[in-house]
Amino acid sequence: MTRIYYFLLLFVFAYSANAQNDIVLKGTVLDINTQLPVELATVYFTTVKDSTVIDYATTDKNGFFRLNTKKLDKPVFLKINYLGYQTYSEEQKGLLESKDFGKLYLLESVNALNEVVVKSEAPPIRMKQDTLEYNAASYKVRPDANVEALLKQLPGFDIDDAGKIMVNGREVNQLLVNGKPFFDRDGAIALKNLPAEIIQKVQVSDFKTKKEELSKQESTSDYSSINLTIDEKKNKGYFGKILGGYGSDDRYESSLIMNFFNNKQKISILGSSNNINSTGFAQDEVFDSMGGGRTARGGKSSGGSGKGITQSNLLGVNYSDDWTEKLMASGSYNFSNTINNNESKSNELSILPSGNNYTVADSKTRNESTGNTANFELEYKIDPSTRLVITPNVGQTRSNGKSDSSSSTSVDDENGELLNNSEAKSYKETTATNFANTINFNKAFEKKARNMSFVFSNNNTKNDSDGFNDSNTFFTKEPDKNVDRYQKTNGRSISDSYSLDLEYTEPITDSLRVRFGSDFDWQSSSNDQKTYDVDRNTEEILDLNSSLTTYTTSAQNSVAPKVGITLRKSNYTLNLDSKTTIVNFDNYSLYMGKETQLNKKYALPFASAQLRYKFSKSKNLTLKYDYSNAIPSANYLMPIANLNNPLNSIVGNPNLDPVEKNSMNFNFRNFDFRTRSGYAFSLKGDYFNNDIVSTSVFDENGKRTTTYVNISGNYSLSAGANWNQSIKRDAHVLRYGIGVNGSYTFDKGFTNAIMYNAKSTAISPKLYFTYEYGELLTISPSYGLSFNETHYENTSATSTSAVVHRAGLQTTTYWPSNLIFGNDFGYTYNSNLSDDFKKDFYLWNTSLSYGFLNKTLYAKIKVYDVLNQNQSASRTISATSVRDEESTVLKRYVMFSVAYKIGNFAAEKGSKRRGGERGERGEGGDRGDRGDRGGRERED
Numbered sequence: 026m027t028r029i030y031y032f033l034l035l036f037v038f039a040y041s042a043n044a045q046n047d048i049v050l051k052g053t054v055l056d057i058n059t060q061l062p063v064e065l066a067t068v069y070f071t072t073v074k075d076s077t078v079i080d081y082a083t084t085d086k087n088g089f090f091r092l093n094t095k096k097l098d099k100p101v102f103l104k105i106n107y108l109g110y111q112t113y114s115e116e117q118k119g120l121l122e123s124k125d126f127g128k129l130y131l132l133e134s135v136n137a138l139n140e141v142v143v144k145s146e147a148p149p150i151r152m153k154q155d156t157l158e159y160n161a162a163s164y165k166v167r168p169d170a171n172v173e174a175l176l177k178q179l180p181g182f183d184i185d186d187a188g189k190i191m192v193n194g195r196e197v198n199q200l201l202v203n204g205k206p207f208f209d210r211d212g213a214i215a216l217k218n219l220p221a222e223i224i225q226k227v228q229v230s231d232f233k234t235k236k237e238e239l240s241k242q243e244s245t246s247d248y249s250s251i252n253l254t255i256d257e258k259k260n261k262g263y264f265g266k267i268l269g270g271y272g273s274d275d276r277y278e279s280s281l282i283m284n285f286f287n288n289k290q291k292i293s294i295l296g297s298s299n300n301i302n303s304t305g306f307a308q309d310e311v312f313d314s315m316g317g318g319r320t321a322r323g324g325k326s327s328g329g330s331g332k333g334i335t336q337s338n339l340l341g342v343n344y345s346d347d348w349t350e351k352l353m354a355s356g357s358y359n360f361s362n363t364i365n366n367n368e369s370k371s372n373e374l375s376i377l378p379s380g381n382n383y384t385v386a387d388s389k390t391r392n393e394s395t396g397n398t399a400n401f402e403l404e405y406k407i408d409p410s411t412r413l414v415i416t417p418n419v420g421q422t423r424s425n426g427k428s429d430s431s432s433s434t435s436v437d438d439e440n441g442e443l444l445n446n447s448e449a450k451s452y453k454e455t456t457a458t459n460f461a462n463t464i465n466f467n468k469a470f471e472k473k474a475r476n477m478s479f480v481f482s483n484n485n486t487k488n489d490s491d492g493f494n495d496s497n498t499f500f501t502k503e504p505d506k507n508v509d510r511y512q513k514t515n516g517r518s519i520s521d522s523y524s525l526d527l528e529y530t531e532p533i534t535d536s537l538r539v540r541f542g543s544d545f546d547w548q549s550s551s552n553d554q555k556t557y558d559v560d561r562n563t564e565e566i567l568d569l570n571s572s573l574t575t576y577t578t579s580a581q582n583s584v585a586p587k588v589g590i591t592l593r594k595s596n597y598t599l600n601l602d603s604k605t606t607i608v609n610f611d612n613y614s615l616y617m618g619k620e621t622q623l624n625k626k627y628a629l630p631f632a633s634a635q636l637r638y639k640f641s642k643s644k645n646l647t648l649k650y651d652y653s654n655a656i657p658s659a660n661y662l663m664p665i666a667n668l669n670n671p672l673n674s675i676v677g678n679p680n681l682d683p684v685e686k687n688s689m690n691f692n693f694r695n696f697d698f699r700t701r702s703g704y705a706f707s708l709k710g711d712y713f714n715n716d717i718v719s720t721s722v723f724d725e726n727g728k729r730t731t732t733y734v735n736i737s738g739n740y741s742l743s744a745g746a747n748w749n750q751s752i753k754r755d756a757h758v759l760r761y762g763i764g765v766n767g768s769y770t771f772d773k774g775f776t777n778a779i780m781y782n783a784k785s786t787a788i789s790p791k792l793y794f795t796y797e798y799g800e801l802l803t804i805s806p807s808y809g810l811s812f813n814e815t816h817y818e819n820t821s822a823t824s825t826s827a828v829v830h831r832a833g834l835q836t837t838t839y840w841p842s843n844l845i846f847g848n849d850f851g852y853t854y855n856s857n858l859s860d861d862f863k864k865d866f867y868l869w870n871t872s873l874s875y876g877f878l879n880k881t882l883y884a885k886i887k888v889y890d891v892l893n894q895n896q897s898a899s900r901t902i903s904a905t906s907v908r909d910e911e912s913t914v915l916k917r918y919v920m921f922s923v924a925y926k927i928g929n930f931a932a933e934k935g936s937k938r939r940g941g942e943r944g945e946r947g948e949g950g951d952r953g954d955r956g957d958r959g960g961r962e963r964e965d
Contacts, residue, residue: 047754051091052126054084054105054113056133062088063131065642065698066107067148069163073100073116078163081149083698086641091699095755096121106148110134147226150180150698152642157192159227161256166221167800167839169880169926171310172253175221177795180701180751183762186833188213190251192229193643193696194705194747198248199232203255205345205355206402207293212251214295214306218266218282220928223259228252239412239467240476240530243591243598245635247647247692260286262930268313270885270922276301278314278922290346300336301889302915304363311837311847312872313922315889332897332912333367333390356401364393371910372859374437375723376822378779381437382444382727388430396422414465420458427452434672434727444727445500447671453492453514460485474538480526488518498671500726508671511561512570516554523547528587540589544604548581550659572668576615579659583608585631597638604631610656616665623662623679629654643703644695651688657681657717661733673721673729682735685714702750712740720775721905736773743768756799765790776905781820783904787813805835817904825902827857843876845883855900859909862898874924883924893917 050070054063068090069081079101080094097120105113110131149163164178176182181193190197190212200212207215229251231244265283278299285292295306303314338361345355368389375382398420405413433446466479491514498508528542556573557566587604605628612623635649660677667675689710696703715735722730749762767788774781791809796802814826833851838844854865869892874885897914900907 047093048096048120049091049093049123050120050126051089051124052129054088054090054107054129054131056110057130058133062086063107063110064088065152066090066105066110066131067151068092068103068105069148070094070117070120071102071104073102076102078149079120081163083150085697085699089699094120104148105129105131106151107131108151108153153228155230157229159229161221161224161227165800168222170221171217172219172221172224173216174310175224176216176227176251177760178758179227180698181696181703183749183760184216188216190216192249192251193703194694195247195249197232197251198246199250201250201252203289203291203345204252205353206343206357208295208306208341208343208357208359215253217309218295218306219253219284220264223255223264223930224253225256226254228254235414235416235463235465236467236478236480236526239414239465240478241469241474242530243593243600245600247649247690255286259930260288262286262928264926264928264930266924266926268922268924270313270887270920272887272920273918276918276920278303278920280306280314282306291344293341293343295339295341295343297337297339300334301918301920302335302337304335304337304339304361306339306341311845311874312849312870312887313885313924315870315872315887315920332369333365334913334915336364338362351406353404354402356399358397358399360397362393362395364391366391367913369910369912371908372861373906373908375906376776376817376820376904377723378777378781378819379821381821382434382723383437383441384432384434384727386430386432388428390426390428392424392426394422394424396420410469412465412467415462416465417460417462419460422457423455424457425452425454432672443501444725445498445672447496447498449494449496451492451494451496453490455488455490457486457488472532473535474530474532476530478526478528478530481524483523484521486520489516491515496671500728502725506726510671511559512573513557513559513566514555514573516552518550518552520550521548536593538591538593540587540591540602542587544583544585544587544606546581546583546585549579551578552576571617572666574616575665575667577659577663577665578613580611581608581656596640597636599637600633600635602631602633605629606631606654608656612659612663614663614665621664623664625656625662627654627656627683629656629683640695643698646693647690648692649688649690651686651690653686653688655684655686657683657733661717672727673731675731678733681717681733682715684716684735687712700750701752702748704746704748706744706746708742708744710740710742713737718772718774720778722777734775739772741768741770758797759795760797761792761794763790763792772904774904776820779819781904782818783815785813785815787811801838801840803835803837805833807831807833815902815904820904822907825907827855827900827902829857830854843880845872845874845876847872855898857900857902858898859900862909862911863896866894866896867892868895881926883926885920885922885924887920887922888917889915889920890917 052068054066054068055061056063062084064084064086066084066088067081068084070079071077072079079097080092082090082092084090099119101117101120103113103115103117103126111134113129113131147160147162150157150159152158159179161175164175166174166178173184173188176190177184183191185191190200197212199210200215201207201210202215202219207219229249232246232248232250233242233244234246236242237244263283263285265281268278268280270278278301279297280299281294281296283294297303297306297314299314301314309315340360341357343355343357347353368387370387371385373384373386375384398418400416400418402414402416407413428449428451431446431448434444436442436444461482461484463480463482467476468478469476494510494512494514496508496510500506523546525545526542528540530538530540532538553576554574556570558568558570559565560567583606585604585606587602589600589602592599608627608629610625610627614621630652631654632652633650635647637645637647639645661681662679663677664679665677691708692705693707694703694705714737716737716739717733718736718739719731720734724730743766745764745766747762747764749760752759765788768786770783770785772783772785789809789811791807793805793807795805809831811829811831812827814824816824831851831853833849835847835849837847849870851868852865853868856864858864868890870887870889871891872885872887874883876883893916895914895916897912898910900909902908
């Protein structure tokens, strides 16, 4: 503690001393013709000698900028960049004192629409219509850093321990490389595996569906999309990394990534094998497949790595190329094999209107899955106004699982009378195949915003299974109802769905558009499950067990005419959509020799309204309302019994009505690029009529009979807010933020035919902080608190409450230059756990590596769970039960590994490290224009 105190004291002293060298530069940027302020123009300073970016800022809605920077005694350029305007350039002899530049004027570019530009260094950040673009070379990262490290340097970006990316308060759900997926669209693989040095630009825009993208419609999503463009100098060559490691308890890991880039053609190969619970290709930069244990944070489990220990083998290939000027292709193939072993114990309290039941259970399972999937995308530009995109994907999965379990249920009182107990062993093999495809066709007409879209999709799946079950269930009060099963099972389920979306858009005025069309859907499914009784001694099949044999089919056809209106003004966009879905729903079952036909027809209305209002380019709000209906699934409707679980019989209810849902969403976001700080607020509410809930009745043996009913009046409210800021002073970088989420839920249901209700309140504040000192040190402490409380009516329980504390500290040092030392320390306290489990634990992972051969070869030693305290214990509370569970968890091990990086780019000779890299200049670049305000200089 004393060392930490002195370190913080020294840091504050050094930071204060450094602040004395700061100066303030400010001014106002205006349009020279209109005299109006220019918002989000990039104001930046570069050295005259080599065009290195020194510092930058952006203007606010009044055109004002303010920049706190360090003194510099050398010639610099003051530059101002904004799309559609000529770059402003003015030479300064140095930056030795604070200065107000007054009014600075931009001149509109004559050739802005023709893309005839003179190349110069790109500004650190700029707005291009609705896209926010970062110049990667302006942000300094370590030479061996990955894309994740680069994104963390960009203003407005935040990446949590689970890899979720937030940009200016909005979640990112798509990350592309040169406009195409890199294995998958969520970007996890690109984030961890692509080196930062090859990235030229990071472009942020609103996420659009393929239909919205092709038809050039406004985005209706509340997510963001990131596109990484690769530097042309690094777009021809190869690079990759090979890793192998072995440790205590026979723990091992190995991985391979190789990338072959040849301009537009890109081929990547990924491989991985380990038995340390790492089931993906996204590896941590310091801890490799070990991942630092961070994936467990924020999850429902209070433990480390989820349930059981998983052995994983993966192989993937990704391909993209422009075959011709009109035809572009991309695709990927993935092979996976996982084996999970787990032993779990659980205690569950069933809350009844009068008196409770208590169940103790344990199980041992082994599950193996082998899958092959292939995805492809073809985009064909038939002509400048017509595009066709086809995205087929096919997959097959083979799985097998075996389980050995037991349970006993007693009355929860001082006597603890035993009601039932059971033992079961089972084995099941399943083969599943899937084919899905989407065809997007879009035709744009001569009149602006007039277009026609056609989207056809299909999804076809088939599952075949064979299994074996050996179980005994004993009822204390009524032994004559005991259940003894020794059975074989086999089944086949088939599901086919097809949909067609036709839509035509007609512009009424420049700002008003009308859309109309129709959706067509066809769905069919069949489920044939057979169970045979088997002789225990001879293993011969005795007879078909009719009570456990079912055959069901379901067919659903619908047509949904729709109409929509879009009104787009300079500062707001309003979208209104409405449709009515007419559904024919036919169901058939054969059970116990009895045929049942259930045919229903529905006319279901849908409506939505979305308003997006922009107060400025960096401040906006979104307000959305949705009204929807959902018909019950066939499993909920068909009045046949599911007796697979001897302790819980389930029967459908043919009288169920469609679920009616009303949803309201409000989001407000503001990010100030001038101060590099931002905040966001969100509010969401859902209200249900005819919500479908399960209801159970317990008999005197503790056995349940469950069905489904409609209940109106369930609702939920949730709200969230966060604020973050980034400060940079020379080599010092501070990033910190605070967030809070809260929710209130009101649920109604039935237990033993008596209605109950539950009112739940939850709140989760969090704090996080990151300090970086150049390329030498990173320190990231964090703290989060979760509190929840539930009050019950008409149950034997009155209320429950719990609090969970999570604290973390990640540190990474890169000194001496060839040594990397990483630590990931976490503490968790969960008051919610029963006294049978330890309520708190520490998880500390550490890694030490040394680089050889110019940092291309790294030798590492890693220790997972240094204190050997990791655990996987959880408690789940609902209105009808409280369940505690403990599972197998990965414990302490030591791993020795070697990683080798290779790379060769055709144009990398003479290139400089990021942060000091020259921009490309053409004839008449910035040196010829220095000192000319509103001159001819423009950025590529």
